[in-house]
Amino acid sequence: MHYRRLFFVFAVLGAVTLGACRRESPEPPAPPQEQEDPGPDLDSLQRVQDSIAAAEAEARRQAELERAQADARATLEQMVFFDYDESAITPQAEQVLRQKVEILEASPNVRIRLEGHTDERGSVEYNQALGNRRAESVREFFVQFGLSADRFQTTSYGEERPLVNRSDEEAWAQNRRVEFVITAGADQINPPNM
Amino acid sequence: MRVTSLLSTALARLVVVGAAIALALPTGAQGQDVEERFPGVSLGITYDGREAATLAIQPFTGVSGGEEIASQVQGIIGRDLRYSNRFQVLDSLPRGISRDEVDYGLWDQIGADFLVTGRVEGAGITSTLVVELHDIVYREVMDRARFPLPNPDSGDFRMAVHTAADEIVYWATGDPGIAATRVVYSQRMEDGNQELWVVDFDGENRRRITDHASISMSPAWSPDGNRVAYVSYRTGLPRIYELNLSTGEERSVPAPREGDYITPTYTPDGQSLIFAVVGGRRSGLFTYNIVRECCFANISEGPYEDISPTVSPDGSRIAFNSNRLGEGAPQIYLVPVGGGQANLLSPYTPGRPGYYSSPDWSPLGNRIAFHGRVDRGMPHQILISEVGTGTRSNRLVQVTSQGRNEDPSWAPDGRHLVYVGERNWGRGLFIVDAVTGNERTLVSGIRPNVPAWSPSLASGVTADR
Structure with missing residues (x-):
């Protein structure tokens, strides 16, 4: 050898x-x-x-x-989760979002639809608004890091598209989330600039 | 014999009164229990203590082929009158009592205040239902009408019979009946999508009216009952559409600004929709004239979400839901329809704000139903608040107490509400009479969302006196 x-x-x-x-x-x-x-x-x-x-x-x-x-894309598409009845970014979500920011800075052609979701508790219609507010929180986080707001579209499914179809704390925690759908530039995702 | 009958009549009335007390007591007790939980709640239901009139139904007769459906027609009307919660209904009477002449003395002994008689003339497409309402005390016919009946196999048949039942309620009470109405709601399907469904007020004739393999939800009836506005995610984003129920045609609300277009409702003239646009840094209530397809305009706007608008029957004010007082603490507000100062309606208490949502303005104008809870973990219940001319009312009643209950919608009589209920055995749509507290299941075994009760749909069948 x-x-x-x-x-x-x-x-x-x-x-x-x-x-x-x-x-x-x-x-x-x-x-x-x-x-x-x-x-x-x-x-x-x-x-x-x-x-x-x-x-x-x-x-x-x-x-x-x-x-x-692929890693960058997976990071971009990684969901972030929220506390009950809250739209504030949690510390865990912030870690994920910071990684996304680095990728988005290196990938200026990527556009993303932020889809907010809630758990099943509370009012159906209020939850539609709450899901949107969660998506807006994510957009604001990105904007604070210098990314252009118009790269992101927000929408909400409220409680209508649960990730886990059960009624317990664990399922609810999984369902309170924002999903990231790449709507443009999926073939132009670059890893973070070193 | 006469004495025995009178005694049994008196006993029967005692039983009725007893039932009324039994009904009132537990709910009253709940009211007190609830008082600690909902600020300002004074009584569980608005039970007025009056004994309901006893209404008897003489077995319907038929001639020229009408015999075949007479008892079916009577059965529909009997249940309609019972579901009106306005009468003690006696309709399980022996067939032998059936005859064309009315024996007022006999009905007086039985204890009836009113008597309904009915005769079906003819069969197939040419049949007619003749209905009479008799006043037993004055021993006279109060009112009568002839109702053309479509073929019993047709989809309009039951609605024509319901129309007759509503006429009887109107004759006896002066108030509109609600039998000729329907409820539209969204139902979560096996694949996770939601479609709109419609069901008659008595739980019959349930059918799907959309097929978009998407989420369709938050339906609202146009005041003429011909159109349903709703939210659909069919393009990937929630947008508002209007379905014409007779033609199947659809119109859509344009989306000139970014955001989710949700929670539509009609203005009383049926011309315009009022809805929420949520998203971006500012959300708000907007209006759009769906008939003329113009005039997109803003009503309220701010760094919070105003959603779920409902318009007063005189068209002057809007009640809506907003998180202006904080996240996780939505409240009900009132605002002039042209926009302006919003005033709080729900029982907000500083430090213990509660969660109140999904208002619906009574067709009578005097009350607003919504659902809510005080503390996290408490089940949501249906509440009714009086609407004064002032800013805030302190008269609030709770009309449900079992399980959890959300998204109330008023019947056109302004006393019945339909809502989504969850019980330990499952979910469904329930109906409560806010006067007696009587609750019944409309649809069960499904996962319904946000129902809307139609206006009277009886106009298609006119009584021919």
């Missing part, structure tokens, strides 16, 4: 040197893999190996980017 790693380091150094010498090559240097038995025509073999390595690296980068984008 040690030998392999050593060889890998040398190979990289060699590739870098090679790359530096060949200005005409548009390919960025990349670490070749598994060079157990270099053939006689070192130069052409090296070119093939370089391009394979570059493609693999590119695929890896792409996969990582996609994973990061």
Whole structure:
């Protein structure tokens, strides 16, 4: 194993040197893999190996980017929850919303519909208003962090679309929520800027 | 024999009085119990202590084919009159007593104040119901009318019979009956969607009137009973639509400003809708002329939510629900229909604000029903507040006490209310008579939301005297 790693380091150094010498090559240097038995025509073999390595690296980068984008999307779509009869942002919700802010800053084309929900207690119609107020609380949070208000639309389903169809404290806590529906720029979600 | 009859009559009346006391006592006791909970509540129900008149129904007869449906018609009318809560109804009488002449002496002995007789003439599409109301004390016919009856298989048949029942109530009391009415409500379906349903006042003829595979809710009747305004999420956002019940055509309220368009109600002229637009930094009540399709205008606006408007029958004032006094503590307010100073109606107490919601203005103009509770954890109950000409009334009554009850809507007689009730056995729509406290189940075994009681729908069938 040690030998392999050593060889890998040398190979990289060699590739870098090679790359530096060949200005005409548009390919960025990349670490070749598994060079157990270099053939006689070192130069052409090296070119093939370089391009394979570059493609693999590119695929890896792409996969990582996609994973990061998927993570970002999951974070954007993560629900936040509220206390009974309240529309104030809880500390737990704030943590989630701060992560969303970072993603939204890096993804200016993303637009979101904020859908407020309530538990089943209280008045049906008052709960429609309460759900909307929860969605507005989230929008205001985003605006305070410098995001443009018109990237967000708010609406409410009141108590009519419960996440958990039971009548107990646990279900009610799950049902008092704002959901995040991406309405534009879903293919332009960027992970947070570092 | 005569003495025995008189004695049994007297006994029967004692039983009636006893029943009235039995009814009044527990509810009165609840009233006192409740007084500690609802500020200003004085009595459970507005029981007036008067003995209800005894109304007997002589078995209906039929001629020329009318025999076949005579007892069915009588059954519908008998139940209608009982559900009016205005009479002690005697209608389980032996068939042998049926005849065309009225024996006033016999009915007097039985203890009847009123007697209803009925005859169905003819069958099929040409039949006619002849109804008479007799005053037993004066031994005379008080009123009579002929009602054309549609084919018993048609959807209008029961409504035509209900119309006759309402006429009887009007003859006997001078007040409108409510048998020829319906209730519209939304029902949560298996898939989580909600559709609008309509049911006759006696729980019959239940049917679905929307099919949007979405959430349809908060229905309101137009004053002529031909249209229903409601909220639908069919586009993904709650918007207000109006369904014409006879043509099936729909109109919609435009959405010129951002927000959720919810809780529509009609103005008494049937021209305009008043509704809430909730969202953005300011919410408010708005109006739109749905007939002329114009004139979107603002009534109230602020950094709080004004919702669930209901208009006084004279069209001068609006009652609505708002969280102006704090989140989690909605209250009922009154405001002039043109906008202006809003005054508190619900029994708000500083430090213990309570939660009051879903007002509905009585068609008689003098009272507003809503639901609420004082402290968290208490079940919501139906409350009625008097509406004076002043700003705030302290006369408040609680008309339900079992389970939890929400979203009341007045019948056109201004004394019955329909509402969503939850009992330990399930949910349904219930009806209470605010005068006697009598409660009955209208629909059960479903999950209903926000009902609305129609105006009288009897106009389609006119009495021919």
